[in-house]
Structures are given as C-alpha cells and as structure tokens.
Amino acid sequence: MEVGFLGLGIMGKAMALNLLRHGFGVTVWNRTLSKCKELVEQGASVGETPAFVINKCKYTIAMLSDPSAVLSVMFDKDGVLEQICSGKGYIDMSTVDADTSSKISEAITKKGGYFLEAPVSGSKKPAEDGQLVILAAGEKALYEEMIPAFNVLGKKSFFLGQVGNGAKMKLVVNMIMGSMMNALSEGLCLADRSSLNEQTLLDVLELAAIANPMFKMKGPAMIQSNYSPAFPLKHQQKDMRLALALGDENAVSMPVAAAANEAFKKARSMGLGDLDFSAVHEVVKTAKGSGEA
Numbered sequence: 160m161e162v163g164f165l166g167l168g169i170m171g172k173a174m175a176l177n178l179l180r181h182g183f184g185v186t187v188w189n190r191t192l193s194k195c196k197e198l199v200e201q202g203a204s205v206g207e208t209p210a211f212v213i214n215k216c217k218y219t220i221a222m223l224s225d226p227s228a229v230l231s232v233m234f235d236k237d238g239v240l241e242q243i244c245s246g247k248g249y250i251d252m253s254t255v256d257a258d259t260s261s262k263i264s265e266a267i268t269k270k271g272g273y274f275l276e277a278p279v280s281g282s283k284k285p286a287e288d289g290q291l292v293i294l295a296a297g298e299k300a301l302y303e304e305m306i307p308a309f310n311v312l313g314k315k316s317f318f319l320g321q322v323g324n325g326a327k328m329k330l331v332v333n334m335i336m337g338s339m340m341n342a343l344s345e346g347l348c349l350a351d352r353s354s355l356n357e358q359t360l361l362d363v364l365e366l367a368a369i370a371n372p373m374f375k376m377k378g379p380a381m382i383q384s385n386y387s388p389a390f391p392l393k394h395q396q397k398d399m400r401l402a403l404a405l406g407d408e409n410a411v412s413m414p415v416a417a418a419a420n421e422a423f424k425k426a427r428s429m430g431l432g433d434l435d436f437s438a439v440h441e442v443v444k445t446a447k448g449s450g451e452a
C-alpha cells in the first residue's frame with residue numbers, strides 16, 4: 160500500500176518510519192523540508208508540496224501541530240485541496256477541534272474526495288512501537304480501507320461515527336490527562352515539602368487504585384526536572400483550550416480543567432512550551448504559596 164504523509168514532527172516521523180518498516184511505500188512532505196532526510200534514508204520518497212503528495216498518492220495521512228497548521232496545509236497555495244479529487248482519501252490524525260475537522264471534511268467532500276479524522280492517543284514511544292489508540296470518525300469506507308495502516312500504527316482503532324466525534328473524544332481524553340498531570344505535579348510537591356520521598360510516593364501510586372502508565376512513565380523524570388519532549392507542552396495547552404471550548408459549547412462546568420489550563424498557559428509564558436507537558440511541574444513548584452511557610 161502506498162501512502163502520502165504530511166508532517167514529520169515528533170509523531171509524524173515515528174509513524175511514517177513505522178509504515179516504512181512494515182513495507183508501505185511512503186511519500187513524505189514537511190514544511191521544513193530538511194526533516195525529510197532521515198525518512199528518505201529509510202526508503203521514503205519526498206513530495207515538494209502537499210499538492211504534489213496528494214496527486215501522487217491515493218491515500219494521504221496528515222499529522223500536524225494544530226488547527227491553523229491543518230487549515231493552512233489544506234487551503235493555502237500548493238495545498239491539499241488543489242489536487243484532492245474523486246477516489247482519493249485524506250486522513251487527518253492531528254489533534255484539532257470538531258469545527259476544524261468539519262471544514263476540512265466539507266472542502267474535501269465537495270471535490271469528490273473522502274475524509275477521515277483519526278487523532279491518536281499515545282505519544283512518541285507508542286508511535287515508534289505501533290501502539291497508538293486510533294479515534295477515527297468520518298467516511299466509514301475509508302476507515303475500512305485504512306485498516307492495514309492502522310494495524311501497523313496502533314494497538315486498537317475505534318470508529319466513532321460522524322466527523323467531529325474523533326476530535327471530541329481525543330479532546331476529552333487529553334483534558335483528563337492534562338488535569339491528571341497537574342494533580343501528579345501537586346502531589347510530588349506536597350510529598351517533597353512534607354519531607355516525604357517523591358520516588359516512594361510514585362511506588363505507592365503504582366500499587367494504588369489510581370495507578371496509571373502516565374504517572375509511572377513521567378514521574379521519575381519529573382523528580383529529576385527532566386522534561387525531554389515526547390508530547391510538547393504547547394500542544395497540551397492547545398488541547399486544554401479546545402476542550403474548554405467544547406465544554407463552553409455544551410455548558411459543562413470544568414473548573415479542574417480550567418485551573419490546569421492556567422498552569423499550562425503560565426508554563427508557556429515561562430518559555431517551556433517546547434518541553435514535555437510534564438514541565439508544568441516547574442510552574443507548580445514555583446507557584447506563590449507553595450514555598451516556605
């Protein structure tokens with residue numbers, strides 16, 4: 160199977176490499192073209208524009224940073240829309256809001272193409288290992304045609320119905336994750352300031368009812384103030400913002416998520432946006448009132 164791949168950031172690069180390793184033909188494009196080099200060394204071809212990739216491939220996957228990137232790659236000059244046509248499928252795996260996804264879907268459908276949104280849960284390592292959880296919605300026939308690729312990229316795929324449902328599910332999941340990250344950070348600070356050993360707290364959590372892979376994976380690095388990026392904090396803040404907007408739309412009160420969003424915003428203002436989202440720990444550690452008594 161031959162696929163196009165637009166966007167070779169942390170996730171896109173890992174996913175495209177994974178497809179290559181499993182025998183897929185992959186034509187890649189990235190805004191910063193130099194990032195294609197490593198993929199070419201592994202057997203990928205390069206397209207100079209999104210339009211070129213769409214013209215060449217029956218199926219094209221996108222993994223881009225945010226709504227503005229997704230819209231730009233679709234609608235700008237040399238973008239996807241110039242070449243999408245009947246018989247071609249476009250699969251957007253970026254995390255965006257339902258409105259953005261619907262705009263993309265409408266534009267593609269008008270030109271006779273097929274659209275599937277398929278954001279993913281799971282980060283850099285699951286992307287490298289093909290262990291993502293795929294939250295697809297949109298054109299069911301395209302979902303079925305993409306199963307061979309999804310089976311390589313993920314450990315489980317969900318088909319959630321109409322366009323927007325995948326985006327919403329992803330935002331709900333990441334809203335919970337962002338709130339949990341703040342809770343973990345506060346817990347580590349509280350343990351430390353109460354003269355408890357932070358690693359012992361993590362050991363206790365691992366055996367408790369609230370044990371979860373994120374605490375286990377991120378906790379030890381947070382104790383060391385190591386925030387090497389797997390999931391950039393700027394993207395987590397984008398997801399909190401979009402999830403809170405979904406809450407507004409549906410009149411759902413989310414004070415916990417709103418507080419977590421403020422911490423992520425503060426972290427961005429401190430220049431921590433490109434670090435891992437666990438770097439919110441630096442905000443919690445230095446918050447007024449959490450210092451000496």
Ligand SMILES: NC(=O)C1=CN([C@@H]2O[C@H](COP(=O)(O)OP(=O)(O)OC[C@H]3O[C@@H](n4cnc5c(N)ncnc54)[C@H](OP(=O)(O)O)[C@@H]3O)[C@@H](O)[C@H]2O)C=CC1
Nearest residue numbers: 166167168169170190191223224228253254282389390394
């Ligand atoms: N990292 C993670 O753990 C996860 C991330 N996600 C989501 O996946 C998406 C990608 O994440 P990730 O790979 O981490 O992000 P990165 O920041 O590492 O990569 C972002 C990609 O988007 C491209 N891009 C940004 N702005 C534009 C633009 N205006 N026009 C064209 N291309 C653009 C970048 O190109 P360039 O190289 O030129 O900057 C790069 O290829 C995001 O929506 C994120 O929320 C989902 C699950 C997990």
Ligand SMILES: O=CCCC(=O)O
Nearest residue numbers: 254280281282333390
């Ligand atoms: O959107 C990013 C999700 C990161 C994760 O699921 O670990």
